[in-house]
Amino acid sequence: MSAFIKNFVNTWADIRRGGNTITVFVLVLFTLTVLASFSNLFIPVDSVFHVSTYTITLLGKYLCYAMLALAVDVIWGYCGILSLGHGAFFAIGGYAMGMYLMRQIGDRGVYGNPDLPDFMVFLNWDSLPWFWLGMDQFWFAMLMVMVVPGLLAFVFGWLAFRSRVTGVYLSIMTQALTYALMLAFFRNEMGFGGNNGMTDFKELLGFSLSADTTRVSLFMITALMLGIAFVCSQLIMKSRLGRVIIAVRDSEARARFLGYRTENYKVWLFVYSALIAAIAGALYVPQVGIINPGEFSPINSIEVVVWVAVGGRGTLYGAAVGAILVSYAKTRFTALVPESWIFMLGALFVIVTIFLPKGLAGLIRGKSASEVGS
Numbered sequence: 001m002s003a004f005i006k007n008f009v010n011t012w013a014d015i016r017r018g019g020n021t022i023t024v025f026v027l028v029l030f031t032l033t034v035l036a037s038f039s040n041l042f043i044p045v046d047s048v049f050h051v052s053t054y055t056i057t058l059l060g061k062y063l064c065y066a067m068l069a070l071a072v073d074v075i076w077g078y079c080g081i082l083s084l085g086h087g088a089f090f091a092i093g094g095y096a097m098g099m100y101l102m103r104q105i106g107d108r109g110v111y112g113n114p115d116l117p118d119f120m121v122f123l124n125w126d127s128l129p130w131f132w133l134g135m136d137q138f139w140f141a142m143l144m145v146m147v148v149p150g151l152l153a154f155v156f157g158w159l160a161f162r163s164r165v166t167g168v169y170l171s172i173m174t175q176a177l178t179y180a181l182m183l184a185f186f187r188n189e190m191g192f193g194g195n196n197g198m199t200d201f202k203e204l205l206g207f208s209l210s211a212d213t214t215r216v217s218l219f220m221i222t223a224l225m226l227g228i229a230f231v232c233s234q235l236i237m238k239s240r241l242g243r244v245i246i247a248v249r250d251s252e253a254r255a256r257f258l259g260y261r262t263e264n265y266k267v268w269l270f271v272y273s274a275l276i277a278a279i280a281g282a283l284y285v286p287q288v289g290i291i292n293p294g295e296f297s298p299i300n301s302i303e304v305v306v307w308v309a310v311g312g313r314g315t316l317y318g319a320a321v322g323a324i325l326v327s328y329a330k331t332r333f334t335a336l337v338p339e340s341w342i343f344m345l346g347a348l349f350v351i352v353t354i355f356l357p358k359g360l361a362g363l364i365r366g367k368s369a370s371e372v373g374s
Helices: 002-018 021-042 052-081 086-105 118-122 138-162 167-185 214-238 240-250 250-259 261-287 300-313 317-336 341-355 359-373
Strands: none
Touching: 021 052, 021 167, 021 214, 021 317, 052 086, 052 214, 052 261, 052 317, 086 138, 086 167, 086 261, 086 300, 138 167, 138 261, 167 300, 214 240, 214 261, 214 317, 240 250, 250 261, 250 300, 250 317, 300 317, 300 341, 300 359, 317 341, 317 359
């Protein structure tokens, strides 16, 4: 135990000596979160400094996306595994939270059934499926948020990495996984709401989801979880484990020759990344108020890769910033030119790949280095 603590302290000292990335990211994140929350709850609505509840909800959604982008950057930027299916883990975490929220509706649904969600009553279900049992308990639902995506990631990663599937073939497999899950969840007999998914949520832990205080609380919890995920990921990547992971990215054959079981490192990191994505999905659902099979869409996972590429892969903070910026741009441009947004997204990815291969973070680093040199 003492050796572990000593290694942790040394790792943290290395990060502090290497720069103030963690400090700056955490300070900016929590300062903006506190200011936005204060402006919503305590500044009058007619004031120019008031932040609306709609904006708070939108910011909370962006922070969930930032967590998802960070999850992808962990495996793509640091281990070279390009996953085009992380939207699946995000959606599964969201469905687990959605199941809990549906159970909290009780007899307040359209059909007034205290045990069955409305879509099950509509489809003439007689009783809850076995996999819904226990989902009325918050602790059990949160456990499922972690266990189900983690187990799926472990099984998929163990089979893929043990077979030494890499490169574009692995990316296609991850995309096929999320597409298969999307088709399955669209089916009514699966018991997850079919095409319409789950919505009309009422409360979370007894707190009304329509209340401003609940919205602000969810926003602050999301910021807290993003900060924790960022700090933990930085600690991992600066540790001995992280150095091995980077070595696997740079030359897996050489790392294997040196005696490392590279597939074990890749499986572990893949599961860790999936858990971050699942937690982001669980926080996303109560804030947006719906979860449906569209979240499994492969285009969503591809969009996450664009976020990471724009922000700068292999930086963590760049992935989070890229997710927020591109998501904001999407919100604005889908209202102005909805039919052209997808083409603009593709063009953005091509431009960044050609002219900014290291993303915005690389551009900022280059400017900082040139200023120091001068």
